[in-house]
Amino acid sequence: MEKFNILNTFFNIISNNESAYIRDLFSDYQYLQEFKKWLNDKNISFECLTAIDEEAMKMLRPHMKSFEVDILLHIPFEEEVKSIIHNYEDRLQVVMIPSLGKKIKYSLDIHDEEIDYYEIEDVFHYNDLSFLDPFPSFLTALDQVDEWGGALIFSKDNEVFYPISSKEESLFVSNVLKKKDSIFYLLKKEYENSYFLHLSDLHLGRDKSQKGLNQLTSSLNSLIPKLSSTYPIKALITGDLMDSPNRKNMYLANDFMNDLKKKYKANVTFILGNHDVIVHGFNLLRRQKSKVVAYLLGENIKVFEQEKIIIIKIDTTSEGNLARGKVGIRQLNEIDDELEAISHLEEYTMIVMLHHHVYPIDKAQFLKTKWHEKTFINHIIETSKELIDANLLIEWLDKKNIHYVLHGHKHLPFFRKIDDKYIVSGGSSTGGLKESKSKYISYNLLKYDVKEKRMKTCLIFYDDKAKADCQRVEVYLFEEEKYEVNGNDEG
DSSP states (O other), rough: OOHHHHHHHHHHHHTTTHHHHHHHHHHHHHHHHHHHHHHHTTTTOHHHHHHHOHHHHTTOTTTTTTHHHHHHSOOHHHHHHHHHHHHHSSSSSEEEOOOTTSSSOOOOOOOTTEEEEEESSOOOOOHHHGEESSSSSSSHHHGGGGGGSEEOOOOOOOEEEEESSSHHHHHHHHHHOOOGHHHHHHHOOOOOOOEEEOOOOOTTTTTHHHHHHHHHHHHHHHHHHGOSSOOOOOOEEEEEBBBBBBBBHHHHHHHHHHHHHHHHOOOEEEOGGGGGGGEEEOOOOOOHHHHHHHHHOSSEEEEETTTTEEEEOOOOOSBBBBOOOOOOHHHHHHHHHHHTSSSGGGGSSEEEOOOSSSOOOOOTTTTTOGGGGGGGHHHHHHHHHTTTTTTHHHHHHHHHHEEEEEOOOSOOOOEEEEETTEEEEEEOOOOEEEETTEEEEEEEEEEEEEETTTTEEEEEEEEOSSTTTOOEEEEEETTTTGOOOTTTTTO
8 A cells, every 4th residue: 555655644734733744754764765756756856855864764763743854954854844835735636446355447537737636546445444644635535435446526615425437427527627616516426325423431520531532522523524425424422431330430421422413413422331330440329320311311222214224222230240231131132122113124123232342353453452452361351351141142143133233342443244244333532442552543424324324434542642643444344355356366
């Protein structure tokens, strides 16, 4: 993905995403050389980069500011960055993105000096869909990854991704690009998509949760406006809203959910986690616990009639012991009774949300496994967090023909298809996943195709709230076997 990374660095400069382009340029000298060569090939002026040789590179750090580069090397680095932004931020940018597993098949016929045209030469395979600091407009393309290849077209204030699968469509886009005032209107396609924002393990009330909450809000403010749907966003929170269920934290949780409703017009659904019903590691007294459970309003299922979706809320805390959860046959029978009352149940897609994990989960590939995570003691600890009656729940899921399961608890984002079921785990949405100097908040965005009645994509966002200050987006496709290709196929 070297060619894409270079293009991504350039567009992060235009977007003035300082932390991203500084880290890209000054983390690896060989990459800096490749970037300078690319600029030269494109006739893009960035003269002061030529002054940075290997000796100068030793003075630079990937987390510094532009003005600090000026001071250290006595070059007008910050001024030249501003010049590039000034020259390119108002121009129309067109990027051709290939289909998964293939090189670009169709090109656009553009002969306009006011349009900058690029083609991504890399071949994206299913396992390649992990992006560090994608430039802001690229999120629009990631939202439509199931429609790749196509053209990502953006300017300072507008952006659109248009799928291209034929010569006729490429000619259509080429002709539209000649109509300056109506490009984005003519290329905007309407999709029958509904979005699920999966949050988990916020632990509101914990000393460090507020910083993570600020980071989450900032990230969602950038993402949500890029989503186009006629349906309200569904925010699903899979437990541990609070770090401990006292009155203050309940108010914090309530305020947070109200903010989701006001800012993003979201429909909010939540379930309890073990921290929502324990105080400092001990189970609540029955009277205290009943107050928290009453706060859940006793819902076992939630129906979205317009999209024909049923959310099944499973409480794994009522019969569990400390961090280890349990479903219980009684709860499943109660859910069965509620489902039987729904006419034409076969027309609905059912999604289960619970707190504790059903299957063992592991880290994303870019996160290292620490030595203590491989020990026998750690295995014992992890076993204590498992769902006690996982097999009972799995049998019930199979019986009900349920394919989508969302959970939290371990603070590890996770996506995998297991036995015809898609298991999606939410990390801590206010932070809790550490890696070297980084500490990530994370959340998931799932896209559901209302017309086809199935999930299409899952984007897992990792936002670093530590000094490194970066974002990684991992992209997964449901029904992934349709997209997997031979690693050597570039045709």
